[in-house]
Amino acid sequence: MKYRYIYEYEFYRGTSATETARKINDVYGAGVAKETTVRFWFQHFRSGNFDLQNQPRGRPGTKVENELKAIVEADPSQSI
16 A cells, blocks of 8 residues: 555656656565556556545445444454
8 A cells, every 4th residue: 555655656756657666676675566556556547546545345245244243343252
């Protein structure tokens, strides 16, 4: 997540995705930033999407799952 802020910064500076990945890997270690990942985020930025948070994924929970989760969170000694 923290690298996304760097992606955004470098995007605004006009740095290429390749150069951005190289800079991050020089500082944090080889393989930390993949060029394809940086390109993915740059595409988001070009389309006007600057939301850096993860989007919900997967199948939405059911009412029963949500109720069970609430019960367990309220009393962790409970089991399902």
